[in-house]
Amino acid sequence: MSLNPADSSFEDLIRSHLPAEVLRPLAPRYLEEPRGQWQGHTALLAAPRSVDEVATLVRLASEARVAVIPYGGGTGLVGGQVMPAGPAPLLVSLERMTQVRAVYPEENVLICEAGTVLADVQAAARAAGRLFPLSLAAEGTARIGGNLATNAGGTGVLRYGNTRDLCLGLEAVLPSGETWHGLKRLRKDNTGYDLRHLLIGSEGTLGVITAAALKLSPQPAQIGTAIFAVSSPQAAVSLLSLARDQLGEMVSAFELLNGQGLAFLQQTLPDIRQPFEKAPQWSVLIEVGLAKGMSPQEALEQMFQAGHDVGIVTDGVIAQSGQQADDFWSVREHIPEANKRVGALCSHDMSLPLGELARFIDRADALIRKMGDFRVNCFGHVGDGNLHYNVFPPEGQNREAFKHLRGDVMRRLHDLVDEMGGSVSAEHGVGRLKVDDLERYADPTKLSAMRAIKAALDPKGIMNPGAVLKPAG
Numbered sequence: 001m002s003l004n005p006a007d008s009s010f011e012d013l014i015r016s017h018l019p020a021e022v023l024r025p026l027a028p029r030y031l032e033e034p035r036g037q038w039q040g041h042t043a044l045l046a047a048p049r050s051v052d053e054v055a056t057l058v059r060l061a062s063e064a065r066v067a068v069i070p071y072g073g074g075t076g077l078v079g080g081q082v083m084p085a086g087p088a089p090l091l092v093s094l095e096r097m098t099q100v101r102a103v104y105p106e107e108n109v110l111i112c113e114a115g116t117v118l119a120d121v122q123a124a125a126r127a128a129g130r131l132f133p134l135s136l137a138a139e140g141t142a143r144i145g146g147n148l149a150t151n152a153g154g155t156g157v158l159r160y161g162n163t164r165d166l167c168l169g170l171e172a173v174l175p176s177g178e179t180w181h182g183l184k185r186l187r188k189d190n191t192g193y194d195l196r197h198l199l200i201g202s203e204g205t206l207g208v209i210t211a212a213a214l215k216l217s218p219q220p221a222q223i224g225t226a227i228f229a230v231s232s233p234q235a236a237v238s239l240l241s242l243a244r245d246q247l248g249e250m251v252s253a254f255e256l257l258n259g260q261g262l263a264f265l266q267q268t269l270p271d272i273r274q275p276f277e278k279a280p281q282w283s284v285l286i287e288v289g290l291a292k293g294m295s296p297q298e299a300l301e302q303m304f305q306a307g308h309d310v311g312i313v314t315d316g317v318i319a320q321s322g323q324q325a326d327d328f329w330s331v332r333e334h335i336p337e338a339n340k341r342v343g344a345l346c347s348h349d350m351s352l353p354l355g356e357l358a359r360f361i362d363r364a365d366a367l368i369r370k371m372g373d374f375r376v377n378c379f380g381h382v383g384d385g386n387l388h389y390n391v392f393p394p395e396g397q398n399r400e401a402f403k404h405l406r407g408d409v410m411r412r413l414h415d416l417v418d419e420m421g422g423s424v425s426a427e428h429g430v431g432r433l434k435v436d437d438l439e440r441y442a443d444p445t446k447l448s449a450m451r452a453i454k455a456a457l458d459p460k461g462i463m464n465p466g467a468v469l470k471p472a473g
């Protein structure tokens with residue numbers, strides 16, 4: 001079914017139904033995405049202030065058959081928030097819907113609008129003596145609606161789960177322009193199909209999320225942070241198992257770092273303080289959040305000792321202050337920026353069963369070596385089996401010279417992930433980047449059910465066309 005552009009007559013239609021300030025000037029940043037792979041060609045930008053204004057915009061778009069792209073912080077890494085071709089869409093930015101509507105500390109619940117920046121959600125929870133554990137390097141820009149729409153992961157998944165696990169209820173506008181009022185604060189609600197779980201991870205293809213009831217947690221009484229050098233990726237996995245034997249669910253983060261990534265960091269962002277004089281080939285950043293009366297120093301020392309005794313930990317630094325802990329996290333959080341400055345040929349966001357992770361790295365490295373003298377920065381949320389396996393051109397060479405190999409490198413790595421029982425999109429989503437991958441690797445029954453759901457909820461195909469699924473017909 002063909003769509004119409006958001007042209008001047010559509011703009012006039014919006015002006016006749018909504019306050020003038022809903023339509024905003026379109027700054028270039030709305031047409032760009034962090035990795036520069038897609039460029040939106042044109043769009044009309046609306047920034048509504050309420051769910052009713054969102055509903056009016058979507059209803060008008062549905063009647064006029066204009067594409068709608070929900071827009072959060074624009075930090076998505078798979079191109080879901082930009083439409084590079086086709087009739088100009090209406091971008092619906094949630095940037096003016098940033099209210100924390102209520103906090104219920106006793107219930108461990110916070111309700112906020114979808115445009116609330118993730119760091120502000122964390123701060124509101126903290127102010128109420130609680131923790132909102134979703135944490136990722138883009139948290140100062142990404143908005144909670146975008147986090148929900150992408151089912152974002154980040155560094156706290158090991159202990160607290162993905163964004164999906166942190167959401168109790170949603171308010172959303174469906175493609176028809178109808179509003180679903182699902183902002184319940186219930187932990188148990190078995191009343192049929194759960195629209196919440198359909199919308200979470202739908203990347204703007206099934207509706208616009210306008211508010212959410214989020215699950216909070218108690219703040220850990222003590223936090224400890226350390227970086228341990230490990231002998232191999234398998235050693236990292238074994239150390240995680242050992243750490244969980246000792247501390248159970250109190251291991252909050254377990255991040256794999258690679259020597260190549262630390263070298264990129266040294267080269268491009270030398271002001272970031274690194275914990276080791278000579279970067280180890282493999283290391284893990286560990287955070288533990290402990291109960292009252294427990295000593296993080298002792299817990300981490302015991303972990304180090306146990307790992308050292310069995311030969312998997314070779315060196316380590318335990319943070320002695322909040323500043324040092326921040327410095328460790330700064331290393332981890334600046335790795336994507338360093339990668340960007342060096343310029344990857346291709347990046348991958350994949351997950352594997354934990355037991356296959358080390359074998360995957362060996363096989364992937366062997367595969368890449370056969371294809372050329374590429375450099376690899378393999379890092380990630382190893383506790384979740386989530387690797388960012390990023391491939392870079394050889395030292396001193398430009399990625400443009402290798403562009404023709406990009407598709408082949410990605411295909412081979414994704415085939416390997418699939419063969420080993422993994423996923424080709426662990427936490428970033430499908431967006432526009434992985435539409436073909438979804439067709440290639442998804443279970444056919446799942447894919448046809450997804451198409452049926454899309455057709456039922458969005459028969460005109462106005463919601464973020466071209467993202468996740470190929471447009472029908």
Ligand SMILES: Cc1cc2nc3c(=O)[nH]c(=O)nc-3n(C[C@H](O)[C@H](O)[C@H](O)COP(=O)(O)OP(=O)(O)OC[C@H]3O[C@@H](n4cnc5c(N)ncnc54)[C@H](O)[C@@H]3O)c2cc1C
Pocket residue numbers: 034069070071072073074075076077079080081094114135136137138141142143144145146147148149150151152153154155203204205207208209210336337427428431464467
């Ligand atoms: C430096 C950096 C580090 C990152 N680290 C991580 C990480 O550790 N883990 C991780 O999972 N991701 C990570 N990301 C990716 C990104 O931050 C997440 O995908 C984030 O959840 C996107 O939120 P956003 O508000 O920026 O969404 P946007 O980029 O604006 O949009 C992303 C998608 O969600 C849709 N969408 C946005 N808002 C809504 C809404 N209200 N209703 C319906 N659909 C909507 C858009 O249409 C689009 O398809 C990182 C990105 C960067 C730049």
